[in-house]
Amino acid sequence: MTPLARLLTASQFAFNAGFYAVLPYLAGHLTGALGLGGALVGLVLGLRTFSQQGLFVIGGALTDRFGPRPVVLTGVTLRIAGFVWLAYATSAWTVTGAVVLVGFAAALFSPAVESEMAREALRAERAGGPRRTRTLARFSAGGQAGALLGPVLGTLLVYGAGDASFRAACLVGAALFALVLAAHARLMPRGGGTRERHGTVRRRAILRDRRFLRLALAYSVYLLLHNQLYLALPAELDRVTGSQAALGWFFALSSALVVLGSGPLERRAAAVLDAPAMVRAGLLLLAAxxxxxxxxxxxxxPGAALTLTVLLTLGQMLILPATRALLPDLVPAAHLGLATGALSSLAGLTVLAASPPTATLLTLPGPTPWLLLAALPVLAIPAVPSAPAVTAKALTRT
Structure with missing residues (x-):
């Protein structure tokens, strides 16, 4: 990997480690230490999701205009401030403000990092380096390693620091982001933005581009199905064991599969498949x-729960790097940040709209709900666009 790719992968690891050291324990802190009711807790968590996933498109557009460096530095600074604020927030309104700030920070730095990683992977591939899907698979594995370590770190803090447990987790998360800030301030290249005169018109054209929208549709189906690890998997464990006590082990299994298997799976898949075909194969795994x-x-x-976890994770391991690899072939390089952010925002809105009826569907008895969910990725396969020929425009901002 190039030095920039290593920096971005390490950043993704630290992002997730700091984030997941806090997030799994937020609901418990809100209901326990702060005594908030269930509806208010749901509102706070929903605002966090919206301020992050729903606003990715803003971070992507700012990345296109100013380059990734200032957007990443601003986002990480806001994340540090949000975690420190959350550590000392003692009321519903202050917690809400801190949580929204934490989410908006991710809406800035995540599309900037992801779009720059896609650009760097393509640049390295054209220079004779590894395939872009391999570089992006390593990037995904780095992020998942952070997601695997974060809850372990949070558990040690939450159950080892007494009354100040949640505060300790927040401050450790802030410290991890401070390290990320220092690394990016020192090592991330300057420049890369564009101030093209007709940028707004062209940005709107990207969001109406049929190839991009088809990819967004397929990606939205992936995200909705992967989100069933939070809906269908707990419901299945409840059905067969009467509790969700084993849920953490299934999430750990999923993270471990990504960390250990992303590279080998990408090598085998890329030997016979291009990026669009890898997305289609991933959708088939979701259906399976x-x-x-x-x-x-x-x-x-536990057979159904185990199969669901493993196959959904394998599908994710194909779809994520292949989708990021395909984006630079579909959109102008000057709007790669916007496209990256819009892809996440559209998928996030789809999940937000579809999750309530999906949760209701899963309450029905028998295999019908699972078979209906299996049909969705099959129907989405024709939407995956083929990649046009890659040109030098994918590497430069025009």
Whole structure:
């Protein structure tokens, strides 16, 4: 990997480690230490999701205009401030403000980092380096390693620091982001923005581009199905064991698969598939996850839950790097940040709109709900666009 790719991968690791050291314990802190009611807790968590995923498009557009460096530095600074604020917030309104700031910070730095990583992966590939999907798979594995370590770190802090447990987790998270800030301030290249005169018109054209919207549709289906690790998986564990006590182990398994298997899976897949075909193969794995789960559910035991977790994760390991690799071929380089942010925002809005009916669907008995979910990625496969020929325009900002 190039020095910039290593910096961005390490940053993704630290981002997730700091974030997941705090997030799993936020709801418990809100209901326990602060005594907030369930509806208010739901509102706070919903605002966090919206201020992050829903606003990715803003971070992407700012990245295109000013370059990734100032957007990343601003986002990380706001994340530090948000975590420190959250550590000392003692009322519903101050917690809400801190949580929104934490989410908006990610809406700035995540699209900047992801779009720059896609650009760097393409640049390295054209210079004779590794395939862009391999570089992006390593990037995904780095982020997942942080997601795996973060809850462990949070558990040690939350259960080892007494009354100040949540505060300690927040401050450790802020310290990790301070290290990220220092590394980017020193090592991240300057420049890269564009101030093209007709940028607004061209940005609107990107959001109406059929190839981009088709990819966004397929990616939205992926995110909705992957989100079933938070809906279908807990419901299945409740059904077969009467509790969700084992849920953490399934999430740990998913993270470990990504960390250990992303590289080998990418090498084998890329030997025979291009990026669009990898996305389609990933969607087939998502369909297989629910179809096999539906077949295993009548047998009882953890088979359906285990199959769902493994196959959804394998699908994720193909779809994420392949989607990031495909974006530079579909949109002008000057708007790669916007496209990266818009992709996440559109998918996030889809999940937000579809999750309530999906949760209701999962309450129905029998295999029907799982079979209906298995049909969604199959229907999305034709939407995946083919990649046009890559030109030098993908590497420069015009």
């Amino acid at each position: 996850a629910f179809a096999a789960g539906a077949a295993l559910r009548p047998l009882g035991g």
